[in-house]
Amino acid sequence: MGLVTRKNLFAIMGLCAMVGLLLLPIVMALPSPAIGEEAPAADAEKKEGDKVEKGRDVYYKTEGIVMGAPAPKTVDGPRDYPRYNFESRVLLWFANQQHLYYGSFVLAVPIFCMIIEFMGVVTKDKALAKRYDQLAYDFIKISLTAYSLTAVLGGILIFTFLTLYPAFFGYLSGIFRPVMHIYALMFVAESGTLYIYYYGWDKMKEGFLKWIHLSMSVVLNIIGTLLMFLANSWIGFMMSPAGVDEQGRFLGNIWHVIHTALWNPLNLHRILGNMAFGGGVVAAYAAYKFLASKTDEDRAHYDWMGYIAMALGVAFLIPLPFAGYWLMREVYAYRQQMGITLMGGLLAWLFIIQATMIGILFLSTNYYLWQAMGRMRGAEKYQRYIKYLVFLLACGYMVFITPHTMVMTPAELKAMGGQQHPVLGNYGVMSAKNGGINVIITTTVLSFVWYMRGNKVSTVSWAKFGNIFMGVFFACAYINIIGLAVYGYYIPANVRVGLSVPQVATTLSCLFFMFALNGVMMKGAKQMGPIEWGKISARSQYALIMLATAFTWMMGLMGYIRSSVRLFWHVNEIMRDNSPWAYTHTVGFAANMISFNVLFFWVSILFVFWLGSLAAKKAPVEAKAGVPGAVPQPAASH
Amino acid sequence: MSALNNPVVAVIVSLIVAVGYFAMVDHYLMDMQGLDFWYL
Numbered sequence: 023m024g025l026v027t028r029k030n031l032f033a034i035m036g037l038c039a040m041v042g043l044l045l046l047p048i049v050m051a052l053p054s055p056a057i058g059e060e061a062p063a064a065d066a067e068k069k070e071g072d073k074v075e076k077g078r079d080v081y082y083k084t085e086g087i088v089m090g091a092p093a094p095k096t097v098d099g100p101r102d103y104p105r106y107n108f109e110s111r112v113l114l115w116f117a118n119q120q121h122l123y124y125g126s127f128v129l130a131v132p133i134f135c136m137i138i139e140f141m142g143v144v145t146k147d148k149a150l151a152k153r154y155d156q157l158a159y160d161f162i163k164i165s166l167t168a169y170s171l172t173a174v175l176g177g178i179l180i181f182t183f184l185t186l187y188p189a190f191f192g193y194l195s196g197i198f199r200p201v202m203h204i205y206a207l208m209f210v211a212e213s214g215t216l217y218i219y220y221y222g223w224d225k226m227k228e229g230f231l232k233w234i235h236l237s238m239s240v241v242l243n244i245i246g247t248l249l250m251f252l253a254n255s256w257i258g259f260m261m262s263p264a265g266v267d268e269q270g271r272f273l274g275n276i277w278h279v280i281h282t283a284l285w286n287p288l289n290l291h292r293i294l295g296n297m298a299f300g301g302g303v304v305a306a307y308a309a310y311k312f313l314a315s316k317t318d319e320d321r322a323h324y325d326w327m328g329y330i331a332m333a334l335g336v337a338f339l340i341p342l343p344f345a346g347y348w349l350m351r352e353v354y355a356y357r358q359q360m361g362i363t364l365m366g367g368l369l370a371w372l373f374i375i376q377a378t379m380i381g382i383l384f385l386s387t388n389y390y391l392w393q394a395m396g397r398m399r400g401a402e403k404y405q406r407y408i409k410y411l412v413f414l415l416a417c418g419y420m421v422f423i424t425p426h427t428m429v430m431t432p433a434e435l436k437a438m439g440g441q442q443h444p445v446l447g448n449y450g451v452m453s454a455k456n457g458g459i460n461v462i463i464t465t466t467v468l469s470f471v472w473y474m475r476g477n478k479v480s481t482v483s484w485a486k487f488g489n490i491f492m493g494v495f496f497a498c499a500y501i502n503i504i505g506l507a508v509y510g511y512y513i514p515a516n517v518r519v520g521l522s523v524p525q526v527a528t529t530l531s532c533l534f535f536m537f538a539l540n541g542v543m544m545k546g547a548k549q550m551g552p553i554e555w556g557k558i559s560a561r562s563q564y565a566l567i568m569l570a571t572a573f574t575w576m577m578g579l580m581g582y583i584r585s586s587v588r589l590f591w592h593v594n595e596i597m598r599d600n601s602p603w604a605y606t607h608t609v610g611f612a613a614n615m616i617s618f619n620v621l622f623f624w625v626s627i628l629f630v631f632w633l634g635s636l637a638a639k640k641a642p643v644e645a646k647a648g649v650p651g652a653v654p655q656p657a658a659s660h
Numbered sequence: 661m662s663a664l665n666n667p668v669v670a671v672i673v674s675l676i677v678a679v680g681y682f683a684m685v686d687h688y689l690m691d692m693q694g695l696d697f698w699y700l
Contacts, residue, residue, distance in 0.1 A: 484664055495677075495678045513700055527689055
């Protein structure tokens with residue numbers, strides 16, 4: 023008893039140390055304005071006759087005392103743009119993209135761990151709780167090597183910046199000077215917390231200590247999220263600068279610099295994107311292990327792991343297009359021209375590729391769910407309806423990827439009498455595309471509902487009404503989504519743009535209400551048979567790998583689009599890019615570069631997985647009990 | 661509850677609820693943006 027109390031005491035001290043680490047950067051930052059910024063300003067005001075120069079914030083339009091140097095006017099040469107015999111921008115692109123892939127992976131995995139560990143703690147079923155705990159441990163184990171690699175890639179990225187773009191990096195780090203060390207300290211806090219969380223797993227697996235351990239995962243994720251928010255503020259500043267005057271001089275309010283017009287939309291979009299990406303990568307890992315498994319037991323475990331990772335990833339993938347839509351609306355609100363460049367000009371065809379990839383993501387998800395119904399008895403009743411879902415998905419997909427304009431020669435433009443194609447000009451508009459993607463997402467929700475009730479028969483007295491209500495609700499939702507898409511053609515643009523909100527609300531209504539209704543109907547339902555984990559086609563696992571690869575490619579594509587929309591600016595309208603590489607690449611070159619980045623990431627992460635498997639082989643394996651294939655067993659103990 | 665399990669009654673009740681709900685969603689979510697859903 024005394025030992026447990028002492029253990030508890032140590033655990034609480036550990037948690038306090040973590041919270042202290044979390045608060046450390048904030049405490050360290052507090053004296054900074056007093057010593058570094060406000061004191062000179064106050065001194066300057068005291069001195070009679072000294073002139074205090076004021077500037078006007080380019081975004082917030084407030085006045086502030088100039089506290090920094092103007093943005094450097096760079097010239098093409100070895101001083102501002104030193105180089106190897108290679109395009110500097112491509113080297114930076116590679117370093118940045120790899121760091122971002124790994125960074126988003128190691129930020130997403132601890133969030134998964136937190137969710138899964140919490141599910142394990144609150145689950146009444148002891149065996150299931152143990153499996154959840156093992157799964158969370160497996161997840162964090164995968165991310166640990168990736169975490170070191172993220173730090174290494176971050177170092178490579180900084181050296182690339184310093185070596186190839188010294189003037190730009192000097193300016194940006196000068197603007198963000200008050201928070202640059204906070205970022206570094208947060209990184210220390212993140213590392214410390216992660217190692218205590220990982221190595222303390224076995225010591226803290228019972229009772230109160232388990233809750234302390236779970237709290238550590240919350241602290242870990244708060245630090246990770248804040249880290250990402252800070253990194254997002256740099257790209258937000260580059261796209262939509264604030265807190266500086268028109269010459270790029272810092273005006274003393276670091277919050278204005280961080281909180282730019284696009285910061286919050288980027289934050290939301292990146293959190294959801296990281297989660298979907300992390301889910302995809304872990305699902306692909308599980309699929310690879312499933313395909314390589316020699317025993318039914320291992321197949322059962324990795325099938326279950328792949329399903330959980332996929333379900334979590336898709337849970338964040340579903341709201342992702344809506345967050346993207348909000349980001350684009352904010353881009354249009356900030357600079358209409360920037361929005362037009364993205365979606366109706368120079369980069370529009372990249373958005374068609376993006377739509378294609380989004381469609382592939384949802385098609386792969388649905389295909390996996392239909393295949394997954396094969397592992398439960400009783401789900402055969404849905405098989406004959408799947409062709410109708412395929413039809414809905416295909417229709418939504420075709421509408422979603424239809425372009426609005428074509429790439430044309432001047433002669434073709436002249437013959438046509440303008441940019442607008444007489445037939446195609448009527449299609450590919452946002453009203454129709456919103457309808458297309460919402461039909462796809464609603465169909466995915468329907469597939470999920472079918473999967474969740476695959477091997478069950480509802481026993482509630484109103485089951486017949488419930489089933490009919492669900493069918494009618496989905497039918498009305500489809501009619502409303504498609505009706506709004508068609509209605510958009512008949513009303514002016516300023517009214518049409520608002521229709522996206524009820525369309526999204528319709529899809530989300532299906533998601534929340536139908537999941538809730540299904541949950542109530544399936545409470546105490548009659549089971550047709552257990553879910554036979556591991557009894558699933560190999561094709562389904564390739565769908566998971568496809569899902570992860572498509573997501574990786576899309577992340578690379580969208581990063582390129584977001585970055586290249588600044589055109590010839592390092593910092594939009596503040597600091598011009600005068601390097602020889604200020605032009606925008608062709609779509610073909612960009613696509614090849616993205617493919618190279620994706621290939622490099624997957625080869626390197628397979629190496630990380632292989633390293634992880636070496637460690638697993640050394641771990642002692644407990645005697646495994648249970649019927650092979652009936653229920654998933656932990657693959658290895660820890 | 662048994663009356664609700666009658667397919668005809670169930671479809672009619674479901675239609676009234678679903679159509680009413682989506683009409684409200686369309687109207688109020690446009691109204692919140694200062695737009696008129698019934699413009700046309």
